[in-house]
Every structure is written in C-alpha cells, then in structure tokens.
Amino acid sequence: MKIAIASITKHGTETARKLAEDMQADLYYMSKFRHGDEEEKGITLFDGSVRLQLPMMFERYDGIVLIISLGAVVRMIAPILKDKKTDPAVVVVDDRAEHVISVLSGHIGGANELTQKVARLTGARPVITTASDVQKTIPVDMFGREFGWTFEYDHYLTQAAAAVVNEEPVLVVQESGETNWWKHARPMPQHIRTVTSVEEAAQTVHHAALVVTHRLLSEKDLASLRYPVVYRPKSIVIGIGCNRGTDEQEIEAVVDETLSELSFSKRCVRMVASIHLKKDEEGILSLVEKNKWPFITFSPDELNKAPMSEKSETVFKFTGAYGVSEPAAYLASDGGNIVLPKKRSGNVTISVAVM
Incomplete structure (x- = not known):
C-alpha cells in the first residue's frame, strides 16, 4: 500500500515523523512545526486546513493515517467519499497515540490491517468495529483475498455479510480453490457449512451462499441459491x-x-x-x-x-x-x-x- 501520514499538532507531528520513517510512508504536517530537515527527507509542509490536502491524498494513496480527532476527520472526508471499492483506507490516531481507529474501507481498502500495523508500531490500542473481525468469522468482502480470489458476482455482498455476522445458515460452496481459508483459532461456527457443488447447495437450507468456483455459472445456477456471492480462485x-x-x-x-x-x-x-x-x-x-x-x-x-x-x-x-x-x-x-x-x-x- 502507498501510505500518507498527516498531522496538525505538535505532539502528533512527533508521532507522525517516527511512524512515517518506520512505515516508509509519505509525511505531511503544518509548516509551523518545521524541523529543518523536511526537504532532505521529502516531507511535505502545508499551511491552512488539512482538509485541502485530502482530495489529493484520496487520489494518490491507498491508505491515509490522520493524527487528528475522529469527529474532524469524519466531517472532512464526508464530501469526498465515492465508493467502498475505490476509497482509500483511512485510519485515525489520537494526539497521544493511545488509540488507532479504523475509519474507512476497513476490509476492501485494508484499513483494518493498516490499523493493526500502526498499533504495533506505536504501542497504541487498535479499535476495529467491523463485525466479522470482532466475531472472528468469515469477512465476506475479503474472503480468499490472501489466495488471490476475486469477486465476479457480488450483487448480494451486503446480504451475505449480514447472514454471516447474524449467525444465519451460510453455505461455503467450494468447487475449487484453496481449502485452508478458515484462519481463526476457534472452530468454525455451526451456522457455516461447506458443500462441494452448487447442486448440493441448492438442496440444502441456507440464507446465503459463498460460491468458490472456476466454473461459469448459469442464471439457473444463481437462481437456485439464496443471496449468492461468487469468488474466482486461481485454480x-x-x-x-x-x-x-x-x-x-x-x-x-x-x-x-x-x-x-x-x-x-x-x-x-x-x-x-x-x-x-x-x-x-x-x-x-x-x-x-x-x-x-x-x-x-x-x-x-x-x-x-x-x-x-x-x-x-x-x-x-x-x-x-x-x-x-x-x-x-x-x-x-x-x-x-x-x-x-x-x-x-x-x-x-x-x-x-x-x-
């Protein structure tokens, strides 16, 4: 990920300088906190509101770490949000670096992972509110990502994710792809089951189906499943x-x-x-x-x-x-x-x- 770190306070700037060095990230802070080595280190100084820097950062970076209050960040990014599939990860760190909060694009954008990384480097406490992470279950919008799986049919992504976290019957229909996708120490919950074909899934009660297959599915196949999400493994x-x-x-x-x-x-x-x-x-x-x-x-x-x-x-x-x-x-x-x-x-x- 290409990361930017920005700060608007004296204490935040000290944290930001160390964090940027550890993460090899681009650094932005206010001119009044100049140290004198900014040009040498490629640090960008700015005057005025950091709000003016954010549109550029949203276009240029995959992840943005802001050492600014959460409320201010929410108000500043609201007008420039576009889509969860394209918006960058946004993480907030408080001025004393006690908490790191995943704010935007937690899964697809990688903010949850970025939050954990910043927390490890600063000693702060990570704050992640994504239900599937908290419950340690399948993250539907990132399922198989570490293996290179991609979405092809994600019309029902929201409904399928809700079924997983609400502990409704969910089928993982695996016709191909890596099978070691359950990463948590706890056993897989009883409401999640695996089957080996769409035909078997169609005959099994379920509220959502996560279909991992190399096959092209017909409209009939998709219609036989409730809230299907199709993943394409490299198989x-x-x-x-x-x-x-x-x-x-x-x-x-x-x-x-x-x-x-x-x-x-x-x-x-x-x-x-x-x-x-x-x-x-x-x-x-x-x-x-x-x-x-x-x-x-x-x-x-x-x-x-x-x-x-x-x-x-x-x-x-x-x-x-x-x-x-x-x-x-x-x-x-x-x-x-x-x-x-x-x-x-x-x-x-x-x-x-x-x-």
Missing part, C-alpha cells in the same frame, strides 16, 4: 505446446475457445506451462504478459516422468518429450485434475488442469 493451469512462431492472437483464441467450451472462467487461470524449448516463444510470452499470468517450463525428462494419456513419438523426435501440454499442466498444477488431456487446434496444442 486453472493451462498447458500449451505450439509450432515455433505461432502468434499471440492464435494462441489466445485457442485458450478462449477452450475455456468457453469447458464453461470455465478466464479469471481463474493461475498459470501457463510448457517445455523449456518454449521459454522464449514470443507468442506465449506475449499472451502471459498481457494477461499477467505466470509462465513455467519443464525439461523433457521432467515431462516424461508425468502421467499422460497419449505419448507421441513425433513430439519426442523434435522435443525429447513424449508430450508437452498435458504433462506440463499436470506438473504445474501439482498433480491436479486433468479435465482436458489434449486438444489440437491449428498450430496450438492445449491441455487444462484444475488444482
């Missing part, structure tokens, strides 16, 4: 082989067509895998760079040790491996489920595994 691994010089457009067209045929979400692609010979293949490199996918390659010996549904003497003749896309997908997915062993399309061979 798909694509193995690719291609003729030398195959361009990015052809490779991506095959990837898109294949995922569509499987009814899989492209947002769930975790990585692309191939043979060492393809580590400099321009078409593949352009594809993974465009989509921000990691790209991993294996030696022929490694590929030959992996299971494959079909071995090709022709492929072996040119590469030293009896197969490329299928064993690469298997190895990159740590032995995941090969849902598409191999498909040839033009100059491209593709395989798909689900972790």
Whole structure:
C-alpha cells in the first residue's frame, strides 16, 4: 500500500515523523512545526486546513493515517467519499497515540490491517468495529483475498455479510480453490457449512451462499441459491505446446475457445506451462504478459516422468518429450485434475488442469 501520514499538532507531528520513517510512508504536517530537515527527507509542509490536502491524498494513496480527532476527520472526508471499492483506507490516531481507529474501507481498502500495523508500531490500542473481525468469522468482502480470489458476482455482498455476522445458515460452496481459508483459532461456527457443488447447495437450507468456483455459472445456477456471492480462485493451469512462431492472437483464441467450451472462467487461470524449448516463444510470452499470468517450463525428462494419456513419438523426435501440454499442466498444477488431456487446434496444442 502507498501510505500518507498527516498531522496538525505538535505532539502528533512527533508521532507522525517516527511512524512515517518506520512505515516508509509519505509525511505531511503544518509548516509551523518545521524541523529543518523536511526537504532532505521529502516531507511535505502545508499551511491552512488539512482538509485541502485530502482530495489529493484520496487520489494518490491507498491508505491515509490522520493524527487528528475522529469527529474532524469524519466531517472532512464526508464530501469526498465515492465508493467502498475505490476509497482509500483511512485510519485515525489520537494526539497521544493511545488509540488507532479504523475509519474507512476497513476490509476492501485494508484499513483494518493498516490499523493493526500502526498499533504495533506505536504501542497504541487498535479499535476495529467491523463485525466479522470482532466475531472472528468469515469477512465476506475479503474472503480468499490472501489466495488471490476475486469477486465476479457480488450483487448480494451486503446480504451475505449480514447472514454471516447474524449467525444465519451460510453455505461455503467450494468447487475449487484453496481449502485452508478458515484462519481463526476457534472452530468454525455451526451456522457455516461447506458443500462441494452448487447442486448440493441448492438442496440444502441456507440464507446465503459463498460460491468458490472456476466454473461459469448459469442464471439457473444463481437462481437456485439464496443471496449468492461468487469468488474466482486461481485454480486453472493451462498447458500449451505450439509450432515455433505461432502468434499471440492464435494462441489466445485457442485458450478462449477452450475455456468457453469447458464453461470455465478466464479469471481463474493461475498459470501457463510448457517445455523449456518454449521459454522464449514470443507468442506465449506475449499472451502471459498481457494477461499477467505466470509462465513455467519443464525439461523433457521432467515431462516424461508425468502421467499422460497419449505419448507421441513425433513430439519426442523434435522435443525429447513424449508430450508437452498435458504433462506440463499436470506438473504445474501439482498433480491436479486433468479435465482436458489434449486438444489440437491449428498450430496450438492445449491441455487444462484444475488444482
């Protein structure tokens, strides 16, 4: 997170200077508290109300720590608030650094985490009022965030979050993705249950459903669930082989067509895998760079040790491996489920595994 720290009092400025150094944050305070080293340290001085600095900070920073009274901060930020998905985290520290309060964008914006960090550095007491944090249960708007899960269908985020904190029956429908998402020391509450498919969830009483899946869900699937929220885990691994010089457009067209045929979400692609010979293949490199996918390659010996549904003497003749896309997908997915062993399309061979 890119952090700004601002203070308007003498004592607050001393706290802010130390905190900014510890956090490598940008620092702002009033000119009358000048120390003389501001230019050297890149500290910004201002005159007049800090209110005038806040619109700029909201645009430039992910998190803002204000050593100012809570009431003043609430009044100052109210006119510039836009949306919980885009507003920065705002944290307030009192003038004696006794309390650190998460004020805005607690979950999605990271204010709760920022509050805990500031508290550790200052010795202050963290004040967090988000119900799911207080109750130590599932934070619906951050579920799976540490694994890279993203929202795709969040129309009922508020209703689902209410169901979790109000201890109403909630289902975690997990068709793929990491399973170690329960992070609390206490056992999972009885009102939260896990099932392995949308079909099973539809037949189970629930007030909200947190659906973790790589599949594209139909309107019928969504309609069968009460207050569904869909999360996209990074669980798909694509193995690719291609003729030398195959361009990015052809490779991506095959990837898109294949995922569509499987009814899989492209947002769930975790990585692309191939043979060492393809580590400099321009078409593949352009594809993974465009989509921000990691790209991993294996030696022929490694590929030959992996299971494959079909071995090709022709492929072996040119590469030293009896197969490329299928064993690469298997190895990159740590032995995941090969849902598409191999498909040839033009100059491209593709395989798909689900972790």
